[in-house]
Amino acid sequence: MEIMNRKQIDRLNNIEKEISKIAQEMGLSTTETEFEIVSSRKMIESIAYRFTSNFSHWSFGRDYDKQKTLYEHQGAGIPYETVWNSIPPKAFLVETNPVILNILVMAHVYGHVDFNLENKYMRSAADYMDLAREARNAEKRFREYEREYGLDAYEQTIDSAFSVCWHLPPDLLGDQEDEEAYRERLINLKTERIRGIQKREFHQDKHEIEKLKSEISKLKHKTPPLPVYDILRYVMDHSPKPLEDWQKDILSTIREQTMFFEFQKRCKLLNEGWATYVHLQIMRRLYEKKLITPEEHMEFSSFHAKVTRENPQSLNWYRVGLKLYEDLIYRWNRGMHGKRFRETKDPDKWTTYNRKHNKGIEKIFEVRKNYTDRMAIEEFFDEEFIRDAEIYLWNETVDPQTGEIKQFIAEDDPVRIKQVLKNYFSLYGTPVITIEDGNYNNNRELYLKHEFTGQELNPMMESGALENLYYLWGKPIHLETVEIDRNKFGEPAGIRKLLHSWDGKKHSIEKF
Amino acid sequence: MPVRRGSEYKEKGKRDAKRHREKQKQAIKKEIRKIISESSIITQKKGKKVKIPIREIVIPDFRPGNRKDEGENTRSGIGQGSGKKGAVIGRRPGSGQQPGKPGDMPGEDYIESEVDIEEVISLMLEDLGLPNLKEKEDRAKLETVTGFRISGITRSGPNILLEKRQTGKRGIGRFYAYLETLKEETGKDELTCYTALKEADGILGEALNLLEEGIETRFSQVEPFPIFDSEDMRYMNIKEEKTRHSNAVIFAMMDVSASMTTDKKYLARSMLFWINEFLKQMYEHVEVRFIVHHAKARFVDEDSFFKTGESGGTRCAEAYKLARSTIESQYPTDTWNVYLFHFSDGEDWDSEATISEAKKLIDDIKVNMLGYGEIRLNGRPFSSGLKNAFEKELNVNSVEIDEMDVIVGKKEHPFLGIVIKDKDHILPAIQEFLKKERWRS
Numbered sequence: 001m002e003i004m005n006r007k008q009i010d011r012l013n014n015i016e017k018e019i020s021k022i023a024q025e026m027g028l029s030t031t032e033t034e035f036e037i038v039s040s041r042k043m044i045e046s047i048a049y050r051f052t053s054n055f056s057h058w059s060f061g062r063d064y065d066k067q068k069t070l071y072e073h074q075g076a077g078i079p080y081e082t083v084w085n086s087i088p089p090k091a092f093l094v095e096t097n098p099v100i101l102n103i104l105v106m107a108h109v110y111g112h113v114d115f116n117l118e119n120k121y122m123r124s125a126a127d128y129m130d131l132a133r134e135a136r137n138a139e140k141r142f143r144e145y146e147r148e149y150g151l152d153a154y155e156q157t158i159d160s161a162f163s164v165c166w167h168l169p170p171d172l173l174g175d176q177e178d179e180e181a182y183r184e185r186l187i188n189l190k191t192e193r194i195r196g197i198q199k200r201e202f203h204q205d206k207h208e209i210e211k212l213k214s215e216i217s218k219l220k221h222k223t224p225p226l227p228v229y230d231i232l233r234y235v236m237d238h239s240p241k242p243l244e245d246w247q248k249d250i251l252s253t254i255r256e257q258t259m260f261f262e263f264q265k266r267c268k269l270l271n272e273g274w275a276t277y278v279h280l281q282i283m284r285r286l287y288e289k290k291l292i293t294p295e296e297h298m299e300f301s302s303f304h305a306k307v308t309r310e311n312p313q314s315l316n317w318y319r320v321g322l323k324l325y326e327d328l329i330y331r332w333n334r335g336m337h338g339k340r341f342r343e344t345k346d347p348d349k350w351t352t353y354n355r356k357h358n359k360g361i362e363k364i365f366e367v368r369k370n371y372t373d374r375m376a377i378e379e380f381f382d383e384e385f386i387r388d389a390e391i392y393l394w395n396e397t398v399d400p401q402t403g404e405i406k407q408f409i410a411e412d413d414p415v416r417i418k419q420v421l422k423n424y425f426s427l428y429g430t431p432v433i434t435i436e437d438g439n440y441n442n443n444r445e446l447y448l449k450h451e452f453t454g455q456e457l458n459p460m461m462e463s464g465a466l467e468n469l470y471y472l473w474g475k476p477i478h479l480e481t482v483e484i485d486r487n488k489f490g491e492p493a494g495i496r497k498l499l500h501s502w503d504g505k506k507h508s509i510e511k512f
Numbered sequence: 513m514p515v516r517r518g519s520e521y522k523e524k525g526k527r528d529a530k531r532h533r534e535k536q537k538q539a540i541k542k543e544i545r546k547i548i549s550e551s552s553i554i555t556q557k558k559g560k561k562v563k564i565p566i567r568e569i570v571i572p573d574f575r576p577g578n579r580k581d582e583g584e585n586t587r588s589g590i591g592q593g594s595g596k597k598g599a600v601i602g603r604r605p606g607s608g609q610q611p612g613k614p615g616d617m618p619g620e621d622y623i624e625s626e627v628d629i630e631e632v633i634s635l636m637l638e639d640l641g642l643p644n645l646k647e648k649e650d651r652a653k654l655e656t657v658t659g660f661r662i663s664g665i666t667r668s669g670p671n672i673l674l675e676k677r678q679t680g681k682r683g684i685g686r687f688y689a690y691l692e693t694l695k696e697e698t699g700k701d702e703l704t705c706y707t708a709l710k711e712a713d714g715i716l717g718e719a720l721n722l723l724e725e726g727i728e729t730r731f732s733q734v735e736p737f738p739i740f741d742s743e744d745m746r747y748m749n750i751k752e753e754k755t756r757h758s759n760a761v762i763f764a765m766m767d768v769s770a771s772m773t774t775d776k777k778y779l780a781r782s783m784l785f786w787i788n789e790f791l792k793q794m795y796e797h798v799e800v801r802f803i804v805h806h807a808k809a810r811f812v813d814e815d816s817f818f819k820t821g822e823s824g825g826t827r828c829a830e831a832y833k834l835a836r837s838t839i840e841s842q843y844p845t846d847t848w849n850v851y852l853f854h855f856s857d858g859e860d861w862d863s864e865a866t867i868s869e870a871k872k873l874i875d876d877i878k879v880n881m882l883g884y885g886e887i888r889l890n891g892r893p894f895s896s897g898l899k900n901a902f903e904k905e906l907n908v909n910s911v912e913i914d915e916m917d918v919i920v921g922k923k924e925h926p927f928l929g930i931v932i933k934d935k936d937h938i939l940p941a942i943q944e945f946l947k948k949e950r951w952r953s
Contacts, residue, residue: 004517005696005697006696006697009517012515013514013515032514034516035514036516036517037515037516037717038518044525045523045524045525048525049524049525058528058531058532058569059528059532059569060524060525060528061527061529061530061531061532062529062532062569064524064525064526064528064529066568068525093515106515162571162573163571163572164573167574310591310592310593311592311593312591312592312601313589313591313601313602314590314591315591315592316592319592389592390592390593390594391591392592392593393589393591394588394589394590394591394601396587396588399603404603405604406602407600407603408598408600408601409591409595409596409597409598409599409601410588410597411597412597420590424590429575431574431575431576450574455576455577456577456578456579457576457577458575458578459577459579460572460577461572461573461575461577462572462574463572464571464572464573465572465574468571483579484579486580
């Protein structure tokens with residue numbers, strides 16, 4: 001049985017004090033942070049369940065199995081860090097990890113703590129800081145639901161909620177107005193406009209007034225009055241099924257948790273990059289202060305290399321995020337930005353370009369304070385950066401010889417990659433789908449619309465998602481989406497509107 | 513102190529992981545027809561596990577994709593590394609791919625799971641067995657599993673099988689280990705440490721906190737209590753309890769003449785492979801004899817039975833004759849249950865002789881069952897095929913089951929013929945051949 005001994009824990013405590021001091025010297029915000037020493041099993045569980053504890057569901061079990069397999073295959077040391085943006089922030093250290101790895105994790109966590117305290121976006125997620133505790137309470141309530149209403153209904157409800165939970169309002173911080181209040185406001189606006197027209201002495205546009213009046217009468221009955229992005233919330237409030245209270249509780253809990261993760265998702269690159277940048281600085285200082293041995297420093301370097309290794313199939317946030325901050329330091333130290341720099345077209349001159357501004361550190365502190373990933377990508381991912389960071393897009397195709405699916409680089413042109421990245425990050429991977437009508441066919445059927453932004457939907461997943469949504473709504477579901485018409489070379493030649501419906505028994509697709 | 517021992521949390525993952533694996537099994541069951549028709553399973557090396565790529569279960573959602581790729585579910589993404597447009601960066605198994613060939617680069621939503629043949633069989637062949645099985649004088653060899661008995665201790669199992677004494681012993685071991693750790697780390701005396709551990713309900717981190725805060729000794733002596741961690745649990749291992757039946761012998765007969773093309777042979781082999789595997793699992797010591805025939809018939813061993821390719825003309829009667837003489841000399845039906853399964857494409861130079869041999873087997877020798885599978889690809893009808901001859905000459909009823917033409921004899925005439933037209937018929941045909949309840953009055 002492995003139990004970390006008191007001496008080791010004392011050392012971690014001393015180093016933690018030092019890390020906190022170094023962080024403050026660097027200009028980072030710090031706060032009392034709880035580091036809990038746990039077993040690897042618990043660490044893996046908390047990764048799978050997203051919180052130290054959460055409600056029970058097979059998909060968490062699946063992720064637990066997956067993480068465990070990964071852990072067992074990679075051998076010693078679990079270089080994961082989990083930190084919860086709560087008050088006080090809390091992080092896990094794995095008892096069987098080498099001491100140096102735990103020191104690295106602490107240094108890294110200090111980066112996250114600063115980011116979460118300082119970044120505008122993360123600060124506004126403060127409403128969700130109690131969610132870890134909420135999750136623990138949800139576990140107890142949900143256990144009762146499972147017992148009371150049976151595993152099938154319990155799982156179906158959660159599965160269905162997970163199917164659509166990422167469809168949140170684009171602006172997470174905006175006021176979430178009640179539908180009736182919103183309807184009233186819209187009607188008042190239009191009534192005001194009619195009054196405005198009627199007040200005119202001339203040019204009383206009768207036609208316009210009639211139009212506004214008919215819009216008002218439609219608004220009185222239309223649900224939702226305007227298209228809605230927040231699918232779970234709309235379903236929770238308006239499902240004709242009707243949903244039972246326990247199901248509403250599940251939907252609302254999952255929606256809240258997703259909101260919390262959505263905030264993190266929108267700053268993932270900047271947050272992980274920042275923490276990686278911070279841990280590099282802190283580890284160097286610890287070494288200079290002789291608080292870690294040369295052997296430990298070597299060990300740290302190899303862990304760091306592992307964490308920032310390039311990933312052929314996905315964006316390694318640690319690597320690309322760190323690279324972004326390093327690039328910003330370099331460019332802002334030399335004044336390589338702004339109009340004057342951009343006019344220096346000759347790339348040969350770039351290597352020697354140096355106006356000795358030394359504003360690099362200032363710049364990265366500003367970026368970590370005011371930016372989201374989307375903003376950073378739009379502004380700083382230029383051709384050079386994308387090329388330097390060796391970012392590409394890949395696709396899959398079936399290898400006709402072996403039947404295997406082959407993954408290959410589909411695009412290495414920085415200009416087009418940037419376009420795709422911008423599209424992707426403007427929505428953070430979730431297609432835009434709105435609820436257009438909650439009373440379609442005058443039968444309380446649900447009509448959804450997919451806003452085309454360049455990509456079709458995966459048809460297999462789409463069918464399943466419609467079926468799941470039907471479980472929550474209890475009436476036919478319709479999805480308006482698109483199909484790309486292709487010419488004989490397989491190139492896009494136009495788009496065609498589709499209406500995919502599921503009535504609880506069969507799928508039908510109408511093409512326009 | 514900001515860095516401290518965490519209190520141990522209750523283990524959750526295991527239960528939910530089990531639930532996910534159950535869902536995977538249900539998914540396998542849905543695809544079982546496809547899985548058992550995979551050729552690589554029956555051509556594999558002996559004793560090797562069948563590897564079936566199993567997708568992890570994914571909750572469907574609205575996500576980007578390609579509408580043309582229905583079923584294959586290809587993806588796209590962002591990655592980093594050196595490499596130009598067109599360079600291959602990874603592979604994963606496709607859904608149409610044969611098992612046993614895992615991709616070298618498992619994709620994100622892909623788990624390569626190994627499934628035993630036994631597991632596949634138990635999923636597909638519930639409630640099946642040898643039909644028309646009879647009690648014979650010598651009940652020495654054939655066994656089936658009818659119950660369980662306890663044998664030894666293992667590290668995992670259901671709660672109902674928890675071995676309380678062994679687990680308790682380990683729990684007490686952990687109690688002393690924790691007590692020593694507490695003494696060593698705090699320097700406090702045993703009784704104080706014991707008080708803290710008792711107050712903390714056995715949670716080490718909490719006991720340390722209590723000791724740091726200061727705690728009064730409340731006990732005059734140490735009374736050890738067990739502290740359990742998941743690795744301390746011990747469970748009773750159970751073994752199967754077997755019942756003995758009379759002996760049984762199976763004759764697996766296959767037409768390997770020139771007209772049996774690779775595709776036809778493959779269907780015949782698949783059928784016999786699964787029947788053979790099933791009987792081996794269901795009954796211990798069931799004997800299986802393998803006969804291949806074209807114009808002549810001969811015995812071969814199991815390995816070559818599933819591999820040989822031959823050619824020549826066809827006399828099915830030869831195989832029946834060889835089986836009959838072997839039964840007479842080695843497997844007398846007063847002590848043996850005898851089953852014959854024969855697969856051919858229905859082309860027979862002398863179907864009259866075959867019918868007369870079949871009648872001898874059924875009526876004179878009184879075998880328990882003669883099963884006949886006729887492989888007809890592309891639905892090509894043989895008006896003169898063996899099945900038609902059987903239909904005319906034997907005392908059978910014609911029915912259609914699962915879109916297959918089936919001819920069934922009466923109880924005193926245990927003959928069963930099935931026409932197999934494609935891979936999809938493998939599973940239902942096996943289920944017909946091994947319907948335990950048939951001919952039971």
